[in-house]
Amino acid sequence: MASPETNGEEVPTRERILREASRLFGKKGFHGTSTREIANAVEIRQPSLFHHFPSKRDIMAELIDIDHSESAAVAEREAAAEGSPACRLYRYLVWDISFICRCPYDLTSVEGVIDDPLFADKLERRNALKRARRSIIEQAIESGEFLEVDADLAEKAIVWIMQGDIAETAGQAVPEADQIAQQLATFILRALLKDQDQLAAIKADAHCG
Amino acid sequence: MASPETNGEEVPTRERILREASRLFGKKGFHGTSTREIANAVEIRQPSLFHHFPSKRDIMAELIDIDHSESAAVAEREAAAEGSPACRLYRYLVWDISFICRCPYDLTSVEGVIDDPLFADKLERRNALKRARRSIIEQAIESGEFLEVDADLAEKAIVWIMQGDIAETAGQAVPEADQIAQQLATFILRALLKDQDQLAAIKADAHCG
DNA sequence: ATTGTAACCTATCAATCGATAGGTTTACAA
DNA sequence: TTGTAAACCTATCGATTGATAGGTTACAAT
Structure with missing residues (x-):
């Protein structure tokens, strides 16, 4: 029940x-x-930022890593897994959208700077994530579960929806994360x-195995 | 056949x-x-920009107007029109996505600065556009044409897809505008x-009247 | 030939940017 | 008590920013 962002525990400056x-x-x-705006929000002086991060760029770089590292791993695992591709896509979507909603950071700006x-140096892993996603969609089309749509356009639409969800939930760590994730995955x-x-x-099938 | 962007006619500096x-x-x-980067791309000197626009902000402001003025008018007209709401939504979507694809500007940055x-001062019309869009969706749910989904979430997903399309076609004035528009509208x-x-x-029904 | 004006130029400004240098406070181990 | 290292501070740097001042060119109208 006690988590760093909901109770009185102090959150580290970094x-x-x-x-x-x-x-x-x-x-x-x-x-x-x-950097002065950031420092004001954190209620420290501007040069104190550089005690925790070498540069402003490194703050953004860490946010990019947070956004992409786990997502890429899950997407690539599902792309290489066995079983129904449609089910694997659903499982990945629910996981990723839920992750975005639970995240205490607003990752809106990531796609804007990538x-x-x-x-x-952060672009390659983002492209790997995109490839894994498209791979699952193509498998679902080949297996006959999906309509023979343009796989590229479908992948884009999915990314756009998730990207929009990022912008919307905006690091509020929303409590209805799973509900939103299932609604959007169902929509797709x-x-x-x-x-x-x-x-x-x-x-x-997705919820058990 | 002769249009300013495809033939040899010179495009005005502004x-x-x-x-x-x-x-x-x-x-x-x-x-x-x-402003120096913009000037370099246009092949003029940086201060010459201010002969055409009072400030850098005014360049962005004009792009926002281009993006929102016609879209808001079409969405509000369709929201107030008679007939099948689903058909009206489809008609609006095809028009707006096609507009985005044909546009000689990359309007990606608009949502990022709004x-x-x-x-x-540009926010109110954007919100009016959002209201009109949600209104059509709600009408379609009430009429029984649409599933009883979360209207808010559906409107968001639609915006996100269109927003993604903006980022993708990125002011290339793509020739397959109508095709992309119909594919995405169908997806939705x-x-x-x-x-x-x-x-x-x-x-x-949408294509004739 | 002269005037007017739009469109560009060079030179330069004050403001703000990210980042560094170097001193002070705080907390805890020896 | 002393040593020390993390975490913060004030003061300030050089670079870049958006914007202005004022001169020059191209060209159409009179």
Whole structure:
């Protein structure tokens, strides 16, 4: 019941920097947010930031890592797994959207800076995540579970929905995380499935194994 | 056949500023793009920008207006129109996505700055656009055409998909605009419709009147 | 030829940016 | 008590920012 963000326990400064910075980056963009604004939000002086992070860029870089590291691992595992591709996509979607909703950071700004040359070293893993996602969709089309839609466009639409969810929940660590995740995953599956009656079976299958 | 962007006719400097600025804003963000970068892309000197726009902010403000003015008008007209709500939503979606794809500007950055206090005066029309969109969805749910989903979440998912499309087509004035628009609108309708067999009738109805 | 004006130029400004240097406080182990 | 290291502070740096001042060029109208 006791968690660092809901009870009176003090949150370490470094953690507060990540949270306030992510919130400001999400609202005003990475470049639009100054280190003085971040410091004000954390209630420390501006140079004190550099006691916890080597540079402003490194704050953003850590937020990118938080966003991508676990997601990429889950997506690649599901892409290589056995069983129904539609079920695997559903399982990945629920996990990732739930993760986004539970996250104490506002990861809105990540997609906005990932193409910036400043974060070129973070691009490859993001592209690996995209490839894994598209792979699952293509498997579902080949297996006949999904309509023969444009796999590229479908992958994009999914990313866009998740990206929008990031922007919406915005690091509030919302309590209805699982509910939102299941609603959105259902929305996506309905748009792709040939036979909508399979939906219930896919959900039941995803939740146990 | 002859259009300003495809043939050899010279594009006015003011227009080139809007196009190059929107492209840079989309890639590096509004605050991340300097007026010198814009000027370099247009092949003029930095102070010459201010001969065409009073400030950097006014360049972004004009892009916001381009993105929202026509869209809000169409959405509000369809929200107040007669006939099948599902059909009206489809008609609006195809129009707006097609508009985005045809647009010579990269409007990616608009959603990223709309919450910035710097553009507070542009927020109300954006919210009006959101209200009109949600209104059509609610009408479709009440009429029984759509599943009884969370109207708010559905509206968000739609916005997110369109927002993603903006980021993707990125002011390239893509030739397959209508095709992409119809694919995405179909994707959305499939996720929301109770009876998928109505899809063909909705499309036929939308295209004539 | 002269005037007017739009469109560009060079030179430069004050403000703000991210980051560094170096001193002070705090907490805890020896 | 003393040593020490983390965490913070004030003061300040050079670089870059958006914007202004004022001169030059191109060109159409008179």
